[in-house]
Amino acid sequence: MSPVAHPELALKLPAWRSRLLLLALLTWFAALALRALYLQGLHNDFLQQKGESRYSRVIELTATRGRIVDRNNEPLAISTPVESVAASPADVEITPQQEKRLARLLEMDAGELRKKFADTQREFVYLKRQLPPDDAARVVALGIPGVFLQREYRRYYPAGEVTAHLIGITDVDGRGREALELAFEQELAGRAGNRRVIKDRLGHIVEDMESIRAPQHGRTLALSIDARIQYLAYRELKAAVAAHRARAGGIVVLDAATGEVLAMANVPSFNPNNRDRFDPQRARNRAVTDLFEPGSTLKPFTAAAALEAGTVRPESVIQTAPGQFAVGNRVIHDAHPQSALTVAQVIQKSSNIGAAKMALDLKPETLWSLFHQVGFGVPPRSGFPGEVSGRLRAAASWRPIEQATLSYGHGISVSLLQLARAYLIFATDGELWPAVLVRREAPAEATRVISASTAQAVRRMLEMVVEPGGTAPRAQVAGYRVAGKTGTAHKLEGKGYASDKFVSSFVGFAPASGPRLVVAVMIDEPAAGQHTGGAVAAPVFSAVMAGALRALGVPPDAPVNSVMPPPDAQEIKEEV
């Protein structure tokens, strides 16, 4: 059987039909290829981003605030997590009973709580911040939908009021607000980081994709403060301020070998762990931010300037009789008139006339230059916020009477830190260090202000001050040779000096044979009868110096067991 041609096979179709079909198919494929190219290549970023947003999350990594420690790494400020109770009002479902119990737990008024819940516009509202962990756990146990805990960091200060002025406080969000917390905010705060991760349906992190920014934790800040000496200083100062019913007081302890501040305390103080009762008035670090007229504590600088200029020698005699000395139309008094005194005795007995006469023999620039070089009228650059530079007028504008009063510390204002630091020149053979509050890792550069021989001469004079016949035998420390100077100044009130308000001070160092510590004490308005620096401030100096020398293990330099009981009869009352 021969194949019979099917009639339809014999049909001859026009060639364009198959080509059309081919073309249609090819076009279709080309369209697909283009679409694929578009999705895979050109539009890829957008799509990938869309995809990722379905499963990847950026999580915040909080940075913890750095600790503040003392020079021996004793903690002075630590941040530790606490829980805050927050709510998202729109999601809250609460029964009146639960509401009552929650209010009781949070120690809040139920009405106040209801008001917070009523604000459904907001997605997040704090109910109570920084609860103790136990209370926070009880809130969670109530199981109220829409009420949850939020982890926050709270700052604790173990030393409390003892270091309060120095360390300062942070605000509720953990930012430094006062004192060193504020000054070193940058280093302490650190920087929060974040990270992209893949989360599963249940919210578990299943994969780490990339770290966008690594968190940078706050640096630990090591202060130059020695917590033992700080406590000692605060305790003694507080006792003295209470005993003399004084308005306030301050104390600064410096390391004579480096200029580092070992202790700095003020009274009245405050509790930095209780932010609610914070009073800015009590938070002022008076030793750095407040000025006072130093009075006689400035006389050694006058003597040093005169010795340096060569106008006097330690044994030169200055006539101070008859206890009155007219300069221009004003008269300078010595309350306990002496006759002829040597320069050393002028310092020992704190004679105003002696100091004034020494100053008037000098060119104003000479005196000004020394005062300026030891840091009066210059910011101390301790790094403490709000430090003051004090007031020292330019020498060109001095009248003779001003030059005379300046010689015994009137008409000039300094902070206690400046005064303590200036005494370094007598404690270090004439060199001055910058006073710093942060532990120094490398030795600083000292600047020479006076010659070593002048410094030693003044040191011997200052030693006489605490000996019988000086103004401050009560500054003595058993077993050590001590040197220092008292100061008692009338307070400025309105335009003149108040006759019954004083600032009593004592600045000194020990051991005199090789000074290790400089201690400056200032008591503002002692009102319990005594007011001289020798009676009010010197005992504080003595107690703090004795304890600090013992704490640091400084070997005694005085003949052993040569304890001299305070000879009240031999104490010379300070000139004011």
Next chain:
Amino acid sequence: MLRLNLLLLGALAACALALVTSQHQARKLYVELQKEQELAKQLEVEWGQLQLEASTWATHARVEKLATRMLGMRVPPASHVQVVPPAAPGGRP
């Protein structure tokens, strides 16, 4: 030709399974890492709290109060203190 294809198919399947297992392993390890990191964080927090507690117990004011009140200790007056200088090296003072 067919055998080579089968061989390649087998290798592909093996690779695919290996990929799945290692991915799973990686995730499991990551979860573990997370747990450890969480623990480390918690320990750090605890360390801070313990440090805080230690320094609170050891506050100078508290130690002093306990020493004077409970143990009846006091700071000796200067007249009761005997200072002994260190002995000269190699001999009796």
